[in-house]
Structure formats: C-alpha cells, structure tokens
Amino acid sequence: MSRGGSGPRQPGGGRQMAGPRHRDRGKWQGGWRGSASSSPRLRGEGRGEGALPRAQNRGEAPSPDRLRPAPAVGLSPQAGRVEGKVQTATVTPDESGMRVDRFFEARFPGLSFSHIQRIIRKGEVRVNGKRTQPKVRLESGQTVRVPPLKMEAPTPRDDAPAAQKDRAFLKSITLYEDADVLVLNKPMGLAVQGGSGTTRHIDGMLGGLRSPDGQRPRLVHRLDKDTAGCLLVAKTRFAAAALAKTFRSRSARKIYWALVVGVPKPRQGRISTFLAKEEREEDSFMRIAAHGEKGASHAVTYYAVVETAAQQLAWLSLKPVTGRTHQLRAHMTHIGHPIVGDPKYFTKENWQLPGGIQNRLHLLARRIAVPHPRGGVIDVSAPLPPHMEQSWNLLGLDTKRYDPIEEAPGE
Secondary structure, eight states: OOOSSSOOBOTTSOBOOOOHHHHHHTOOOOOOTTOOOOOOOGGGTTOSTTOOOOOOOTTSOOOHHHHSOOOOOSSOTTTTTOTTOOEEEEOOGGGTTOBHHHHHHHHOTTSOHHHHHHHHHTTOOEETTEEOOTTOBOOTTOEEEEOOOOOOSOOOOTTSHHHHHHHHHHHHTEEEEOSSEEEEEEOTTOBSSOBTTBOOBHHHHGGGGOOTTSOOOEESSOOOTTOEEEEEEESSHHHHHHHHHHHHTTOOEEEEEEEEESOOSSSEEEEEEEEEEEEETTEEEEEEEOTTOTTOEEEEEEEEEEEEETTTEEEEEEEESSOOTTHHHHHHHHTTOOBTTOTTTOOOTTOOOOTTOOSSOOEEEEEEEEEOTTSSEEEEEOOOOHHHHHHHHHHTOOTTSOOGGGGSOOO
C-alpha cells in the first residue's frame, strides 16, 4: 500500500520513484483516434477536497473507522439448520446487489451450489412473492422465500490440518489486509478457482478464513492461472457488494507488467478490438472478432513501453479498461508482440528464447487501485515473481523506472 505521492511501496523494498528525468521522457502522448479523455493518475485518486486518506499499510496504525467490523447479517444462528421448514429472509443493505444464488451461498454455507440452482430453477425460491433466476440481483428490503433445505455435512473444523496450512499459506502471500478486504500476491501456476482436474486453488483455501459469524471471504475478480500478482478478495458481504459495483462501473484501476517480443510502434498506444471465445479440440482461446458477431465483446487496452533490451524484447506496462478473458494476452499477440512464455497465444515461429530466461508466462498483475468500501483508496503493488525477476536482472531492466502508463486515460 502506498500513501503520498512518490509512488507505490515495494514489498520488501523502497518506493517506485518518479524522478523528473523519466517523467519528461515518459509523458503520455495521447491523441489516438477514439481514445477517451485523460483521467487522474492512480496515485492521485481519492484525494482532493473531502477525500478520505488511503487505506493503511499493514505496518501502520489502523484507523478505527476503517477497521470497524462490518455488521453481522443473516438469519438467526438456528436458521438454515432446520430442514423441512419454509422461512422468509429479508435482504439487508449489505446484501443489496448480490445475486440470488450467491445470497443463498452466503446465508447457508452448508448448501451445495447444485442444490441452490435446483431450488431456484424449480420456482421454490420467491423474491417478493415472484419467481426469480439465479443471476437476478437483490435489493435491500426485498423478502426471499427460503424453501425446506437439504443441508450437507458440516464443513471441516477450522483447526483441521488442511485449513491450518491454507491459512498459513494465504498469510504468507498477503500484501494488504483490513477488516473488509484482502489483497493477495497470487503465485504463478496457482489457479484462482477450481475446474476440471484442479483441486488446489485460492477460492478453496478461502474457506479456512471464515469469520466467527460465518462470513466466507470471496473473490472479487479473477486472474489466469499463470498470471502472478495482485488478487483482491472481499472478507465481508458488505465489501463484496461494494467492490462488485466498483468493478461493474470500471472504477477499479489495474496495471500489469509484461515482457514481450520486439518493441511496439508507437511506443504508447490504445488497442480496441472485439474478442470472442473459440473452442479448439480440448482447449479454448480468445480470438479477434468482428463487431456485432455473436458472443463477441468489446475490449480496450492501453500499453506503454517502459524499457527495451537490444530492441529484441520490451518491458510493457498495460492498463486494461475492460476485463475480458485473456484480454492482454490476446491483444499483445494481435499487435504482433506476444508475451514471452505464453503457451496459448505465442505466435512467433522459429523464435529462440534468450538464454537464462525461463519459458513461463511473463505477465504480472502489478498494481490495483480501487475505492475502499468504507472510504479512501486501496492501492497495492506486487513484486516481480521469481521467473520475471530473473529475466529483469538478466536484461538489466530497472524496476524503479517511471511507469508512463499512469498517464493513460482511464476509459
């Protein structure tokens, strides 16, 4: 977490400096056709008249207002444990904006997700007396009919060996934490969520951090399995609802670092395409699609060259405006500069990996800055993962260089 105007604090190191020598040379040029107007720099967000201070770093004295616990919500301690009984629940302000299926998942941790989907689909769940759908978002004050529930076996005790290991691991990769949010430094190669053949993932480990009132931390956004860096987690329902609105409104600012083949021209630019998912044998990938094509979504990325290595490789800073699957990886390939070590989108034939550089995805979710649910700004930076640090050292790239992407528009 950083406070002040000299750039983000590096975990285990100093601040990223923005000296005049680099500031003038790296100033954002702008002027692309169709680009949005400039937005304030990340480190300036949350300031100005009436703005609250940034969220504190873990080593600083916490603000009492910032760290006050979110109010406990939900049914009585016995609710959800009595099978064969119809209940009525009222949506609290903290749960406003929550999807119906996530509402049940939060209120009744013992329910299987398939059971939740089934009772909603069959019409057993009613909102204000009417049938609903799993993805419908609830509003404060609405009443929800809760049918008789089939509860699964109790979750393992929090002091079970696996939960202890998960808690210790999550603590070891925590970049920032307060009563509402958690920012993790996700390692490369660790999945964020489960899937076919994936048994160990961040989402599964979060169950070990369940609060005394039964609230389970939940993911706010996603990262690819092979992308390292900042992953934001909500610890309370209140924070989850607030941060979900932040991401939907594109108020969150994310910066990625990547090592790519060649040097893009111009050195600062805007990539705007449509992306669509395409299945290929047992795999899927995102391809460039035409406007209006079925399943295609608009994707916008700003990029800036920070430094180069013999004009053969370039360190890019990337700011995605939209958050499409594999957006940065697909966009870099689209402009002819794929990310080094990308097993899915690397397209250069007969290209030789420089000696000493590992054939792993060189993409880092470097920094995230979002409004805190209770005021102020969360602004956290992640260090280079080991394989990228090795490459930076080998190529002589300086992580303290000024990052020109901060001047890029926010939209």
